[in-house]
Amino acid sequence: MDSPVFAAETLGLTKRYPLAWKRRVVVALNKLDLQVRPGEVFGLLGPNGSGKSTTIKLLLGLIRPNEGEARIFGLGPDDLEARRRIGFLPENPYFYGFLTGDETLQFFGKLCGLRGAKLTARINELIDLVSLQNGRERPLRSYSKGMLQRIGLAQAMIHDPDLLFLDEPTAGVDPQGSAQIRDLILRLKKMGKTVIFSSHLLEQVQEVADRVAIFSLGRKVLEGSLDDLLTEKEATLVSVPGELTDARRDELERLLAQSGFTGANVQFSRPRLSLEQLYLRTVEAERQP
Amino acid sequence: MIGRILVIARNTLLEAVRQKVLNVLLLFGLVMIAASSYFSQVAIDQQIKFVKDFGCGAIGLIGVCIAILSVAQLLPQELHNRTIYTILAKPVRRSEFLLGKFVGVVLLLTLSVALMSIAFAAVLWWQETQGLAAVQADYVHTPGWGKSPELTNMYQHDVAQIVNQVRDPQMVEAILLIFAKLVMAAAMAMLVSTFSTSFIFTVITTCGIYLIGHMESAARDVWLSHGAQATFGQGLFLEMLSLLVPDMNSFTIVDEILDGNVVPWWHTWNLLGYSAVYTGVLLALSELIFEFREI
Structure with a gap:
């Protein structure tokens, strides 16, 4: 039986940087084995310098590994x-600041x-997709951080690729823009695209990553589906609408005790919004006509 | 492949044109050429010779500044701004990227040399007009003007001398040779920039190689003119040097053209071929180094 073709795959991928003046070697990535299936949204998490960007650069063929190999749809990263x-x-x-939004997309296209x-039709489509109508004729040097991120996404998608690498796509973007990027990733997923992205915003990763x-x-210290990794198998959360009065709470505790759930193992709490949810809800309510 | 190289070349040219520093350099060159006619000489033939020397010198000097400076900032800027990542993540080979950048600089040099040559031609035309007017004024006030065939012949001879000096077809050869030299300087800078980590290093090292290229033949003359006196070490060193560094002094043949001596076209073609081969070798080495460079 043929082995499945992964959208991205690494086998024992290792990258070392020698620091000649300090006579030591920094291991940026150590024997990474990773398989990303077509159509998956895969999140790379970790602190700065943990190897996320190195992994992406190795998969793109921008840097070469010392050991191991990287494959994209079964091909080497250097393969056109x-x-x-x-x-x-x-x-x-950063893009060429002297080019306008349209010129940038024409160049990459x-x-x-x-x-x-x-090409013109594709540019029109992408400008609509990333909501950058006001930046088409402006040079990129006058763009805000969020606009640069959006033109960056548009150029990444210009040739309708099957696999997208997004390195910190929401870094420095306001929550509104960040939410748009999250929605875009979900939309790409629906279109059957594979997305590999790194982010520090754990909540966002949770929302979009498979x-x-x-x-x-x-x-790599941990890998798995979010369902597997995040589900507390030792506890069950029950949610009821409205506020729980003391009388009702006592009644519930009695019922739970009859089933054998007693003491500190039984907890009652109110669900909380995340700060991002609160922010988006508030800002969007203000913008409603 | 060609399409991708041309897209990168066009973008490189556009970037250079929209950069004010290069525009200022070019403007400086145009002003230098235009100003050359104000340094008045006694005789008209000397004046024209001066304008031609000055014009070619300005094209060469400004051209080499544009060639080295524009190439030296190409790769460091791409790496610093990380624009190279987005390009090389597209279906573009590293060799295509580097060649596209180089072709862009060659296009920029073509544009710059063409503009400066047009200014140069305009200044020469103006000199011709002034010279012819001065000669005519001289003869008109000479007694016997219009009656003596001998005087008419002398007048026609002087006019032909000015016209021939200004409209010397060999000037095309001179400009082509200067251009070839500039392309070689750009290729040298490209090679240095593939292993350099800074703009300053690239500029200084390229200028160093460029100067060595000019002094190489002088050293050969001094050391090898009396074969017996040249040691084996000196000979080997010169052989190695002539292999590694192109002999830029061969291009001083332009001075012969400016002095009014005849330089046959075959000699010019030889030099253009030499520069094309060296440029090719320098680019091939650049591609080889860049292919393995960590970015």
Whole structure:
């Protein structure tokens, strides 16, 4: 039986940087084995310097491993056929400041072999998708951080790739923009695209990722689906609408005790909104006409 | 492949054109050429010779500044701004990226040399007009003007001398040779920038190589003119140097053209071929180093 073709796969991938002047070697990534299936949204988590960006750069062929190999849809990262199927948004993206939004997308589109009416139609489509109508004729040097992130997403998608690498896509973006990027990732998932992204915003990762890998000091220390990793198998949470009066609470405690649940193991609490949910709800309510 | 190289080249040219520093350099060159005619000389032929020397010198000097400075900032800027990541994540080979950047600089040099040459031609045309007017004024006030065939012949000879000096077709050869030299300087800078980590290092090292290229033949003359006196070490060193560094002094043949001597086209073609081969070798080495560079 043929082995399945993963959207991205690494086998024992290792990257070391020698520090000649300190006579030591920094291991940026240590023997990473990772498989991302087509159509999955995969989150790379970890503190700064844990190996997330190194993993992405190795998968893109921007840097070369000391050991192991990386494969994109079964091909080496240097293979142009593999590159045709990937899109990349780097961390804190900088583009040519002298180009306008339209010129930037034309430049990247032409690099991917798009021309003429097809390219124009694709640019129009992406400008609508990332809501950047007001930036089409402006040079990128006048863009805000959020606008740069959005043009970055548009250029990553210009050739309609099957696999997207997003390195800290929400870094420095306001919660509104951050939520738009989250929605976009969900939309890409619905379209059957594979998305591999790194982020520090754990709540956002939780909202969009099917699976995550947690990195620390260049090593993958945990990997799995969010359902598996986050479900507390030792407890069950019951939610009821409205406020629980003392009388009702006593009644519930009695019922639970009859079933054998007593003492400190039984807890009552009120569900809380996340700060992001509160912010978005408030700002969006203000914007309603 | 060609399409991707041209897209990168066009973008490089656009970036350079929208950069004010290069525009200022180019403007400086144009002003230098235009100003050359104000340094008046006694005789008109000397004046024209001065304008030609000054014009070609300005094109060469400003051109080499544009070539080295524009190439030296290409890669450091791409790496610093991380724009290279987004490009190389697309279906673009590293060799295509580097070649596209180089072609962009060559296009910029073509544009700059063309603009400065047009200014140069305009100044020469103005010199011709002034010179012819001065000669005519001289002869008109000479007794016997219009009656003596001998005087008419002398007048026609002087006019032809000015016209021939200004409209010397060999000036095309001179400009082509200067351009070839600039392309080689750009290729040298490209090679240095593939292993350099800073703009300053690239500029200083390239200028160093460029100067060595100019002094190489002088050293050969001094050490090898009396074969017996040159040691084996000196000979080997010069051989190695001539292999690694192009002989830029060969291009001083431009001075012969400016002095009014005839330089046959085959000699110019030889030099253009030499520069094309060296540029090719320098680019191939650049590609090789850049292919393995960590970015």
